[in-house]
Amino acid sequence: MEEINLKEIFDYFKSNLIRIIIAVFVVVIIGNYYSIIIRKPLYRSNTTIILVGGNNSGNYSSTDAQLNKNLVSTYSEIIKSRKVLTTVINNLGLDMSAESLSGQISVSSVTNTEIIKINVSNPNGQVAAKIANEIAKAFSDEVKTIYNLENVSIVDEAIANDVPYNVNFMKDNVIYLLIGLILSFGTVFVMYYFDTTIKSDDVIEQKLGLTVLGIVPKEV
Numbered sequence: 501m502e503e504i505n506l507k508e509i510f511d512y513f514k515s516n517l518i519r520i521i522i523a524v525f526v527v528v529i530i531g532n533y534y535s536i537i538i539r540k541p542l543y544r545s546n547t548t549i550i551l552v553g554g555n556n557s558g559n560y561s562s563t564d565a566q567l568n569k570n571l572v573s574t575y576s577e578i579i580k581s582r583k584v585l586t587t588v589i590n591n592l593g594l595d596m597s598a599e600s601l602s603g604q605i606s607v608s609s610v611t612n613t614e615i616i617k618i619n620v621s622n623p624n625g626q627v628a629a630k631i632a633n634e635i636a637k638a639f640s641d642e643v644k645t646i647y648n649l650e651n652v653s654i655v656d657e658a659i660a661n662d663v664p665y666n667v668n669f670m671k672d673n674v675i676y677l678l679i680g681l682i683l684s685f686g687t688v689f690v691m692y693y694f695d696t697t698i699k700s701d702d703v704i705e706q707k708l709g710l711t712v713l714g715i716v717p718k719e720v
Contacts, residue, residue: 513692519684520681520688523684524677524680526680527679527683528676531673531675532669532672539667541666542622542664542665542666543623543628543663543664544620544628545619545620545622545628545658545660546617546618546619546620546632546656547617547656547657547658548616548618548654548655549615549616549617549636549639549652549655550615550616550652550655551615551651572609572614575616575639575643576607576608576616578642578646579605579607579618579639580602582598583642584635584638584639584642585598585605586598587638587641587642588634589601591638594631601631604622605620605631605635606621618632620632620635620658625660626660628658629658629661632658633657636652636657640654
């Protein structure tokens with residue numbers, strides 16, 4: 501197996517330094533074009549609801565607590581149901597389908613609690629907040645219809661966020677820089693590995709065992 505000469509590799513990389521820099525620069529430019537021009541900024545808003553006592557006595561018993569915990573997973577599915585989302589679309593006059601709106605919504609529950617968090621992502625921060633709040637209202641009405649219970653209470657209403665959660669230029673550029681370095685160094689190494697040209701008289705002596713008697717200078 502042919503040995504790899506580290507000094508030879510270093511010299512080869514050094515001779516291709518300009519190509520490496522250009523390749524990294526191109527990757528960073530392409531990445532920033534995607535980040536600024538192609539990628540749409542998304543804004544996230546969330547509202548938090550809690551399941552409370554469903555009776556009208558004002559007392560919250562352990563039975564109510566256990567019932568609500570059992571209903572958390574079911575309620576999470578109802579929140580993203582076509583009926584609830586269609587109601588939200590009609591109430592807000594949104595130009596989208598229930599399936600499209602469902603893709604903007606994520607529902608999570610806090611372990612061992614009756615708290616449900618509704619997250620909405622949208623290219624418009626104001627719209628994201630309105631959707632989240634309207635979902636909570638439509639969901640509460642739907643629970644009354646299905647279970648004849650009034651056990652949904654809003655803890656925190658959604659507020660508009662003016663900072664996109666999927667945009668971080670510093671982090672993105674570090675990633676693009678690393679990708680550019682990996683691609684450029686990988687490409688140069690492959691070029692070196694398959695480069696069979698003789699680069700110096702030392703190579704002839706080391707690999708062919710021949711003595712160099714003279715060198716013809718490269719014509720300028």
